[in-house]
Amino acid sequence: MSIFLGNYNAPKLIIGNIPTPVGSFHEMTLQIANSETTMQTIPHSDRLQEPKLITSLPGPKAQALIDRDRAVTSPSYTRDYPLVAKRGDGCLIEDVDGNIFLDMTAGIAVAATGHAHPQVVGAINEQSQQLLHMCGADFYYEPMVQLAETLAAKAPFPQSDLGSKARVLFTNSGAESLEGALKLAKYHTQRWRVIAFLGGFHGRTYGAMSLTGSKSLQCRGFGPLVPGVTHIPYGTHASLDYLEQTLFSSMLPPSDVAAIVVEPIQGEGGYLVPDDGFLPRLRDICDRHKILLIVDEVQSGMGRTGKLFAIEHWGVMPDIIAVAKGIASGLPLGAVIARSEIMTWTPGSHANTFGGNPVACAAANVTLQLLENGLMENAQERGLQLQAGLTELSSTYGCISLPRGKGLMVAVDVCDEQDNPDPATRDRLLQDAFYQGLLLLGCGRASIRFCPPLVITSEQIAISLNILTEILKKYP
Numbered sequence: 001m002s003i004f005l006g007n008y009n010a011p012k013l014i015i016g017n018i019p020t021p022v023g024s025f026h027e028m029t030l031q032i033a034n035s036e037t038t039m040q041t042i043p044h045s046d047r048l049q050e051p052k053l054i055t056s057l058p059g060p061k062a063q064a065l066i067d068r069d070r071a072v073t074s075p076s077y078t079r080d081y082p083l084v085a086k087r088g089d090g091c092l093i094e095d096v097d098g099n100i101f102l103d104m105t106a107g108i109a110v111a112a113t114g115h116a117h118p119q120v121v122g123a124i125n126e127q128s129q130q131l132l133h134m135c136g137a138d139f140y141y142e143p144m145v146q147l148a149e150t151l152a153a154k155a156p157f158p159q160s161d162l163g164s165k166a167r168v169l170f171t172n173s174g175a176e177s178l179e180g181a182l183k184l185a186k187y188h189t190q191r192w193r194v195i196a197f198l199g200g201f202h203g204r205t206y207g208a209m210s211l212t213g214s215k216s217l218q219c220r221g222f223g224p225l226v227p228g229v230t231h232i233p234y235g236t237h238a239s240l241d242y243l244e245q246t247l248f249s250s251m252l253p254p255s256d257v258a259a260i261v262v263e264p265i266q267g268e269g270g271y272l273v274p275d276d277g278f279l280p281r282l283r284d285i286c287d288r289h290k291i292l293l294i295v296d297e298v299q300s301g302m303g304r305t306g307k308l309f310a311i312e313h314w315g316v317m318p319d320i321i322a323v324a325k326g327i328a329s330g331l332p333l334g335a336v337i338a339r340s341e342i343m344t345w346t347p348g349s350h351a352n353t354f355g356g357n358p359v360a361c362a363a364a365n366v367t368l369q370l371l372e373n374g375l376m377e378n379a380q381e382r383g384l385q386l387q388a389g390l391t392e393l394s395s396t397y398g399c400i401s402l403p404r405g406k407g408l409m410v411a412v413d414v415c416d417e418q419d420n421p422d423p424a425t426r427d428r429l430l431q432d433a434f435y436q437g438l439l440l441l442g443c444g445r446a447s448i449r450f451c452p453p454l455v456i457t458s459e460q461i462a463i464s465l466n467i468l469t470e471i472l473k474k475y476p
Ligand SMILES: Cc1ncc(COP(=O)(O)O)c(C=O)c1O
Pocket: 108, 173, 174, 175, 176, 178, 201, 202, 203, 204, 263, 267, 268, 296, 297, 298, 299, 300, 324, 325
């Protein structure tokens, strides 16, 4: 069946006319396509699915902008290749010179509903004409209440006697969600230690950076960090044996531990899926020692893995969930979602000015509807297609490992002839992909991650695999 997922020549919803989702995503997108509309197109192509390069890269306008950028922005930013984005639509990005790229990054797993999904843009337009800001920490407004109600209802927590099973604190970013989660866990338990994982990435602010165990460069020169964090290896039963049999008895009294902070699938660390039973066993350890289980779903959440929260793949109920990235399809928003019994801190103990901004919440409310009405299903199906294609590539080209991941959170390792991680070749592959119009990102030591918008079509997955195949033909 041919369905409308990309937005080229896509009708743009009239402001204020956001259709209520019906039945399935397919029905809903058809409904959008049939609604009374104004047209939004990118002039280069009709229903384009694939990259189209019309200049050498970077083109002249891109180069000029890069030169201006280099003079005035922080040198701490990491840009792998010279993409200067001007417009996004679905899974395609147009640069300032009119080149069109197929985006397998979603702006680092953020543009969940695709770039400029017409319903998200419609909701943003409508909300921005009514109220841009009023500070949810001090006042009330409906988009924030509605979003908190939805997140609370969908959180994989047990029922509670407190009226709602969850309560939500809104933030502006992933790091800030981790800060909030960490503070809440310490406040609730009145304990000071935390366990986190090597390879984990939780953000750049002090608390989040202290939890991070991904690259030493990320904490070099910034010490001292927040005390009390112990990192152990990720994802294996051997690591949990070491925690229980060695650390708990030698230097880490479990009664001092407020929380274990874990990514259900490690993101920056390499899209690593833990061993079977690892996450359930963490839950069990937490229960036995009255430790809180914080899951960092900043990258793995919001439908990316085919479920709203990746932890749901293991049937584990956490105590606190940190989200951000995909929640508002690109507007800055994050959330700390906690069991109602845990989020009992008193007025003034934690808040912020911008968290839960009404426009970002309006975007998030529509994002959640779109996820539920077909995008999570699409993530699951397209993820299987992607993994099948990468498996085939891996059998032909020795430098690519078998894929791993869930839904549209998929990675392969790039290896040398001895099967060792080969970061230099990985970096070259990322560059080559860019010059063929395919946007990819690295992760882990020598991995390539695939985290496209969840609206990606089967044709676009096939195109990405074809581009990769052509590139790999040049590699040993
Ligand atoms: C799992 C995870 N947690 C936290 C963060 C930090 O999010 P932000 O960059 O929005 O602060 C990231 C960012 O990549 C992430 O992947």
